[in-house]
Amino acid sequence: MTIYRSEDHFIVQAHHISKTFPGVKALSDVSFILREGEIHCIVGENGAGKSTFIKILTGSLRPDSGELVIHGKSYKSLTPYLSQSLGIQVIYQENILVPQMTVAENVFVGRERLNHFGLIDYKETIRLTQTIIDSLKINLDPETPVEKLSPSGQQFVKIVKSLAYEPRILIMDEPTAMFNVKDVEMVLNLVKDISRRGISVIYISHRLEEISEIADRITVFKDGQVVATHENPGKDFDLSVLIREMVGRSVEAFYKKDRNTIGEVVFEVKNLRLHHHSPEINFTLKKGEILGIAGLVGSGRTEMIRALFGMDPKISGEVWYRGKRITIHSPQDSIQAGIGLITEDRHKTGLALNLSVIKNTTIAGLDQYPGPILNLTTEKTDVEQFIQELDIKTPSPYQEVRFLSGGNQQKVVLARWLFKDVDILIFDEPTIGIDVNSKNEIYKLMTELAQKGKSIIMISSELPELIALSDRVIVVKNGRIITELDDDEITEENIISYAFGVTDDGQSEE
Amino acid sequence: MPTPKTESDAETTTSPQPGIGSKLLNNQLTTIILILFLMIILLGSFTRTFLTANNIFNVLRAFSWIAIASFGQSMVIIGGGIDLSSGSTMAFAGIMTAMMLSYGLGVLVSILIGLGFGVFIGFINGILVSQAKLPPFIATLGMLSILRGFCYGLTSGWPIRDLPRGFLFLGQTDLAFYIWKVPLPALIMVFFVIISYIYLSKTKGGYHIYAVGGNEYAASLAGIDAKRVKYVIYSLSGLFAAVGGILMTSRLGVAAPTAAQGYELDIIAAAVIGGISLNGGEGNVWGALVGAAIMQILRNALVLVGFPAYWQSSAIGAVIISAVMIDQYRKRRI
Structure with a gap:
């Protein structure tokens, strides 16, 4: 890439920025240029490196290598204070x-x-x-x-x-995510107005239509790299080009799941409604199946599962399990019925961190021990069996779970539901914050569970994971199930174009 | 991209793999038991009176009420709450029992009524915390004041005296045990600490208390009825405070509306010195027992060494702060 050091209407020049987190290369060799008074849009799926890049500009992360040139001065890294005094402002979500x-x-x-x-x-x-x-x-x-x-x-x-x-530089992270259609137009006009005053805007959004409408230039991020930067003089950029650039990762290196036999439908959600005006949700789950739920963050995937599991109230809807209708008003009802939920945030909602591996494992399934007084030796033996089976690395079953690594903590949550012996497991972002090796172990465990006849629902923002593991994928957007993808249809391109709403079912709200 | 297999291992093993020796040293209970023994040895060698059977049993009797109430308090704190009303509950249960006795009801019936009120008060606290969703501090602070008002109002401010012999027996009897005369309240305390220990550490209900205190949200997602757990712990705290209050009344031979004023702080302090974290989910009742013992021995010691009585409260405050500081230092080292 050319270095434009001399040109003073380049307000920000990032050269060859790289940043690695344990196990993940978040940014590699990213170069990016922001011109004075332009609206520069950044697109990319979740985890493409957009946020990491913004954090480097705001000084909350230090790049491992590379150089930032801002107002013609070169910096190795910024601090939040320095970033602000250089005129960089962020509007966070x-x-x-x-x-x-x-x-x-x-x-x-x-x-x-x-x-x-x-x-x-x-x-x-x-x-x-x-x-x-x-x-x-x-x-x-x-x-x-x-x-x-x-x-x-x-x-x-x-x-x-x-x-x-x-500010001289304004960074807007999904500014329209919270707005209804009418206000979105206002925000977009406002952004144009701000840029006309000579303020450069970096605009991050998942709504490709609005990007094509306001952007002067568009940069596509993927897997921590810049794929391309496009000029958009006519404000009519071809969205399919963006989609194509956002996908196309090689899935070959990724975990490969052994196909297994899938039985009949065991679980069915009919006409589930979360609010009075929200769309109806219908889907089924088969024995031994891994059902992937795709959608952008904020698409309503998590809300759907929360209501289903009984954490949030719902307006209407039926849940059928093995041919019988079940009522779920609370997590207890779900667990009683044989459903287990592995939440996205292990620390806040999954584990009691200062309790031992034993207690965290048995807590949902104590009922299977007869009598009021527990036999602590039996309990320990049972938990040790899971520690061995799931290969949980802990110095002792009495270890407090806060001392375990993310992957091992996740296995403890999984052990809890295996101990409870539920038939349906819901994973919300099963491998979030987990290193690559543990990820593969979790995938292997999930596959084995499906082979043993358990049914799995998996919400994930990681497309490779969804594609590799899912037998079927449903795509959610604005709280609605947009489409259902089978076998060969489960491709990155399909999922992204439905999730971003470019390929539509014709009744989307925007 | 392949990462070396050792990475997750390394992360796990950063936590210590304690051997028996360091495990004991790192255990809060061991720390405070050591402090307790140190106090006993020092007092035994510096005073002639401390290590006499008579004095020891006096100490035991004196802290038995606080300790019993503290076991209930411990359950509330382990479950992530706090019960500021336990001192008032002690006084109220004593007064209710005494009133029943003065109406001529039998000893057993009167005591059961006193205990019943304890459970009832705790249950109300449970409703306020889990249904009305009040912060436990506020709900039980209000209850503290309401009950104290009842104590004064029901007695018009006069202590109830002339309690029957059968009732005074409870707090004033010593049982012969080899060569010693062990006070009955101390035995009742031992009974309660064992029961509480079994309940907390070896039953499902006890596990649920730790889980709710450790992470209420995660516990409810694991199918635990967190509201029920709260009813149970506050009710038990009320019950245990009532037991303490009735023993206290029996020992003093009088039910005064001013009784047990400020005891809630001693009760909470005993639990905290004993390593029960106010964040919930941590500690056990043995700690509360030792904590209560340390506080009472300290009081006793201050008298024996002739420490000015007016300054006692400052000394006890300093002990509470140091105990918790030592505990935090110990935890940081881990």
């Missing part, structure tokens, strides 16, 4: 607002305007906030507490807040 404080207070929190006595000058705070709001031509009252605003109103506050720092 997460909530960074204090709900009880007013819009104006939120905009200037941490940089409060003071009067002559060193006290907070509230009038000046409001005036400055109003100036920014007026310049954006949006409707927002600086004195409203943020908690009273709608989600999209809060999103606007984040934008106002970042503009109050008078």
Whole structure:
């Protein structure tokens, strides 16, 4: 790649940036150029390296190698403070607002305007906030507490807040994710307006249509690398080109599953509705089958499973299990019926970290021991058997699980459900935060379970994992099952184009 | 991309693989038992009175109520909550029992009614925490005050005296045991610590308490009814406080509305000194027993060595802080 050191309308130049996390090469040899006043969109599937790259620009991660040239000065790495003083501002997806404080207070929190006595000058705070709001031509009252605003109103506050720092470079991470259709148009106009003031915008979004509408240039990330950067002068970029570039990873090196015999339908979800206006969800699960659920983060996959498992209330819907209708109002009901859930966040929702491997394993299945008093020796022997079977690396069954590695912790959660002897296992992101070796072990275990006749539902953002393991894949978008893919149809290209909504069933909301 | 197989192993083995010796040293219980013995040895050699059977049994009797209430408290804290109302519950259960006795009811019936009120109070705490979703600190703080009001209101501020002999027997009897006379409350305490230990460490219900305290959300996803667990632990805390309160009333021979004022802090302190983490999911009742013993011995010692009585409370506070600091230091080392 050419080095454009001399040209001063290149505000940010990243040269050959690499970053490795234990077991994962998050970025490798990424070069990226941001011009003054342009809207530069970044696309790529989950885990393509977009967030890592942004974190390097904001100074929260240090690159292993490479160089950043910002305003013509070269840096090996940035700190959050340095990044801000170079005029880089980010609008994150997460909530960074204090709900009880007013819009104006939120905009200037941490940089409060003071009067002559060193006290907070509230009038000046409001005036400055109003100036920014007026310049954006949006409707927002600086004195409203943020908690009273709608989600999209809060999103606007984040934008106002970042503009109050008078940034040169504004990074927007999925800014439209929270907005309804009408407000999305407003946000897009706002972004164009911001760029016309000479502020360069890095815009990350999963909505390809809007990218093609606003982008001056588009960069595609895949597997930690930049695939291509396209000019988009006519604002009508061909989306199928982007899709093609986002896929096409070689799956050969990946885990290969042995096909196994799949029995009849054991589990069926009929007309499941989460809210009054949400679409109906229907799907089936067969004996010995691994059913993959694909969709972008925020597509409603997790919500669907939470409602199904009884963690969240649902409006209507039937669940049939082995020809009988079962009612699920709580996780206890699901477990009673023989369903186990392995959540995405082991630490928050899966394990009691300061308890032993033994206790974490047996906790769901204590009922199988007769009598009120436990025989701790039997319990230990039982757990030791699982430790051996699943190859859980722990110095002792009494070890507190917080000392185990991510992969071994995941195996403990799995052991819990095997001990409980459930027939249906739901995995939400089964290998998140797990190193490559343990990943393969988990895949092997999942395959073996399916061969033994258990049925598995697997939500995953990792396409290779979905493709390698699933017998069938359903794709979810906006809380709706868009399509169901079988055998040969399970390809990266298919899943991505459905998940991003380019190939549509014609009734999507946007 | 292939990573060397050793990676996950390395991660696991960063945690220590303790041998028996270091395991004992790293165990909180061992630490505080050592502190306890150190105190006993020091006191035994510096005072002539401490190591007499009489004094030891006095100490035992004096901390038995606190210890019993502390076992219930321990279950609440292990389950991720706290019960500030246990001191008031002690007083209230004592007063209810005494009132029943003064109405002429039998000893056993009166005691059962007192215990029943203890369970009832705990159950209300359980409702406030699990159904009304109040923070345990607030719910039981309110209960502390409400019950104290009942204690004053029901007695018009006057202590209830002239309790029947049959009732005073409980707190004032010593049982002959070889050459010693062991106070009955101390034996009751031993009984309760064993029962509590078995319940917490060897039954399903006990496991559920640890799981809810360790990670309530994960526990409920594992099929545990977290609300039920909370009813159980607060009810047990109420029951145990009532047992302590009735023993106290029996020993003192009088049910005063001012009784057990501030005891909740001693009860909680005993658990905390004993290594029961306020974060929940950790510790056991043996710790609470030793914690209660350390506090009472310290009180006793301060008297025996002639430490000014007005300053006692400061000394005890310093012990609580040091005990927890030692514990945190021990944990960081792991």
